Amino acid sequence: MARQDALYILTANDLLEGDVVFWSGAGWARDHRAAQIARNADETTALDAIGAAEKAARRIIDPYRVEVTLGADGTPVPVRFRERLRTLGPTVRLDLGKQAALRANSLL
Amino acid sequence: MYRYDEFDHQFVQDRVSQFRTQVERHLGGQLTEEEFRPLRLMNGLYLQLHAYMLRVAIPYGTLSARQMRTLADIAETYDRGYGHFTTRQNIQYNWLRLRDVPDILQELADVEMHAIQTSGNCIRNITADPFSGVAADEVEDPRPTAELLRQWSSLHPEFSFLPRKFKIAVTGCRDDRAAIAVHDIGIRVVRNEAGEIGYEVWVGGGQGRTPMIAKKIRAFLPKKALLAYLEAMMRVYNLYGRRDNKYKARIKILVHEVGIEEYARRVEEEFAALDASAIAADAEEIVRIEAYFEPPAYDRLPARAAALENAKKNDPAFANWVSINVGAHKAPGYAIATVSLKPIGGVPGDATTDQMRLLADIAERFSLDELRVTIEQNIVLPQVRQDDLYAVWKLLAAVDLATANAGLITDIISCPGLDYCSLATARSIPVAQAISRRFADAERQRLIGPLAIKISGCINACGHHHVGHIGILGLEKGGEESYQITLGGDPTENAAIGERLGPGLTADQTVDTIERLVAVYLAKRKPGETFVAAYRRLGHDHFKEALNAAA
Numbered sequence: 001m002a003r004q005d006a007l008y009i010l011t012a013n014d015l016l017e018g019d020v021v022f023w024s025g026a027g028w029a030r031d032h033r034a035a036q037i038a039r040n041a042d043e044t045t046a047l048d049a050i051g052a053a054e055k056a057a058r059r060i061i062d063p064y065r066v067e068v069t070l071g072a073d074g075t076p077v078p079v080r081f082r083e084r085l086r087t088l089g090p091t092v093r094l095d096l097g098k099q100a101a102l103r104a105n106s107l108l
Numbered sequence: 109m110y111r112y113d114e115f116d117h118q119f120v121q122d123r124v125s126q127f128r129t130q131v132e133r134h135l136g137g138q139l140t141e142e143e144f145r146p147l148r149l150m151n152g153l154y155l156q157l158h159a160y161m162l163r164v165a166i167p168y169g170t171l172s173a174r175q176m177r178t179l180a181d182i183a184e185t186y187d188r189g190y191g192h193f194t195t196r197q198n199i200q201y202n203w204l205r206l207r208d209v210p211d212i213l214q215e216l217a218d219v220e221m222h223a224i225q226t227s228g229n230c231i232r233n234i235t236a237d238p239f240s241g242v243a244a245d246e247v248e249d250p251r252p253t254a255e256l257l258r259q260w261s262s263l264h265p266e267f268s269f270l271p272r273k274f275k276i277a278v279t280g281c282r283d284d285r286a287a288i289a290v291h292d293i294g295i296r297v298v299r300n301e302a303g304e305i306g307y308e309v310w311v312g313g314g315q316g317r318t319p320m321i322a323k324k325i326r327a328f329l330p331k332k333a334l335l336a337y338l339e340a341m342m343r344v345y346n347l348y349g350r351r352d353n354k355y356k357a358r359i360k361i362l363v364h365e366v367g368i369e370e371y372a373r374r375v376e377e378e379f380a381a382l383d384a385s386a387i388a389a390d391a392e393e394i395v396r397i398e399a400y401f402e403p404p405a406y407d408r409l410p411a412r413a414a415a416l417e418n419a420k421k422n423d424p425a426f427a428n429w430v431s432i433n434v435g436a437h438k439a440p441g442y443a444i445a446t447v448s449l450k451p452i453g454g455v456p457g458d459a460t461t462d463q464m465r466l467l468a469d470i471a472e473r474f475s476l477d478e479l480r481v482t483i484e485q486n487i488v489l490p491q492v493r494q495d496d497l498y499a500v501w502k503l504l505a506a507v508d509l510a511t512a513n514a515g516l517i518t519d520i521i522s523c524p525g526l527d528y529c530s531l532a533t534a535r536s537i538p539v540a541q542a543i544s545r546r547f548a549d550a551e552r553q554r555l556i557g558p559l560a561i562k563i564s565g566c567i568n569a570c571g572h573h574h575v576g577h578i579g580i581l582g583l584e585k586g587g588e589e590s591y592q593i594t595l596g597g598d599p600t601e602n603a604a605i606g607e608r609l610g611p612g613l614t615a616d617q618t619v620d621t622i623e624r625l626v627a628v629y630l631a632k633r634k635p636g637e638t639f640v641a642a643y644r645r646l647g648h649d650h651f652k653e654a655l656n657a658a659a
Contacts, residue, residue, distance in 0.1 A: 013155055013159070013160075015135075015206060016135075016205060016206050016207050017159075017205050017206070017207075018155070018158075018159035018160035018203075018204065018205055018206060019158075019159060020158055020159075055141055056140075058134065058135060058137060058141070061141055061155060062155055079587075080587065081526075081584070081587060081588070081589065082157075082526060082532075082584075085157070085526060085527070086157055086158065089158060090158070090527035090528055090537075091527055091535065091538060092455055092527050092535075092537045092538055092541065093455075093527075096188055096203070097158055
């Protein structure tokens with residue numbers, strides 16, 4: 001098995017709703033903490049293939065991989081600021097985006 | 109009042125039906141994402157950082173109350189209760205669902221609005237002076253010219269696949285509120301020595317990663333030659349503009365690379381070869397367009413309203429707002445009121461459903477049913493009787509729309525930045541908010557005087573940072589947000605590109621540095637001298653000490 005140092009998750013936007021979504025291994029989740037993590041080159045290649053297939057099936061648009069690290073609870077945390085922001089919503093409107101529900105459930 | 113003609117009406121309705129079937133065909137699998145993408149972009153639908161974004165055109169920034177109400181209804185029904193007014197006089201919705209977009213376009217079409225020419229490599233929605241038709245110093249309302257250009261350019265087959273997007277701005281005044289010098293083509297309506305009205309034509313301006321000030325290509329173009337001359341300008345660009353590199357594909361690069369003399373020579377040659385009379389619009393058509401923009405019937409009023417003077421005397425907060433946000437109107441007894449969408453600590457350009465509805469109500473009752481959107485991301489009530497200003501101000505104050513800061517340091521232009529935009533490299537809104545809070549004190553703002561801060565969250569420069577008196581560009585450096593300050597930019601008739609002050613700063617350092625820049629200015633200015641005038645007189649180096657203190 002080819003080695004790789006980085007961890008990845010797969011993200012896209014839901015075709016109809018536009019929402020940011022993450023591949024969970026069995027479908028698309030709204031919550032990035034449910035994302036399947038690719039830990040080696042084979043799993044990373046598989047994620048890319050899923051993105052292409054799901055796009056062709058017109059369930060999502062604009063799939064791409066996001067590099068993550070693991071948080072204290074083992075859930076993925078994007079490395080880039082841009083991608084962290086995308087898992088939450090606009091920092092200037094905490095009532096909007098994914099962070100709104102997370103806040104309502106005291107998860108943020 | 110501006111309206112569509114029957115042709116446009118049918119065209120926009122047809123476009124909605126076409127888009128509805130395109131969405132269905134995409135969902136049904138007959139159109140791939142690659143095929144569908146250009147179609148949605150041609151209708152203003154982008155995919156942004158969190159969701160779809162729809163950019164709706166507001167031609168020349170002119171809106172009726174009914175149209176503003178529809179914009180509010182869309183925000184309420186399909187979005188999250190607000191919209192964002194942009195530096196191109198458009199409105200953007202940030203949280204739309206693809207399934208709703210055909211219905212939204214239908215609601216827009218029903219009030220003669222659309223999202224055509226808000227994306228893609230075509231001639232974009234044409235912008236104009238927000239004070240068009242009412243400015244006291246205007247040669248002529250530039251909007252009939254803009255409308256003629258829109259009709260000419262809409263779906264123009266020759267100009268539908270340009271090397272890059274193409275932006276045209278028009279003004280009828282010496283005081284340039286339309287930033288014509290930083291557009292691909294800028295047009296100013298002028299009067300020559302013989303008293304004839306024509307156009308001063310500028311070309312090759314632009315912002316983005318290669319900012320340039322436009323060059324004058326014609327000091328006086330007769331009115332009837334407008335379409336033929338622009339056709340020649342577009343043809344030369346379409347033919348010689350670079351297509352090998354999208355960052356070099358704008359007309360500014362062509363004009364820069366061949367030089368204005370050579371570009372002008374090619375244009376004049378093409379122009380001479382064209383049958384100008386065949387391209388010019390019919391005189392009847394021009395009369396018909398002009399009729400749409402005919403001035404309303406004004407009441408005969410004294411030049412100064414006694415009621416206004418009394419209200420100012422009795423209410424200093426109102427007097428302050430009038431002195432900052434109200435401008436001279438061409439008709440005696442009337443005024444132009446700027447409604448700031450920049451409350452202290454707010455998001456520049458955002459308006460809620462309630463605010464949009466109130467603006468519509470006020471426009472209907474007090475501004476002859478007219479509203480304008482400005483490139484500064486504010487709203488203008490262009491036709492207010494001076495004796496109604498106090499009532500208008502009180503209504504605005506009730507929904508946080510009476511901030512007295514037009515043109516002052518807290519009237520900040522900011523692009524959506526990384527909070528919303530998928531192209532952004534850093535956030536811009538939080539920086540605008542922090543500066544706004546730092547300079548919240550009204551008396552201090554007044555003392556500082558006119559000072560335009562403009563913030564972009566990436567080098568594409570939607571936040572016009574190159575032409576900010578103080579410009580701020582947000583970049584990503586080593587995974588962190590980093591901000592670069594420029595000084596001395598100016599979008600007006602004295603157009604200039606700002607000069608970089610020094611290396612990148614954090615957001616906090618940026619706010620502190622701006623405070624020190626202002627302190628340098630206040631210490632060194634002559635009486636009555638604005639920030640940008642003092643900068644020009646003193647020179648760039650005088651302001652560097654403000655940055656050094658940040659290190």
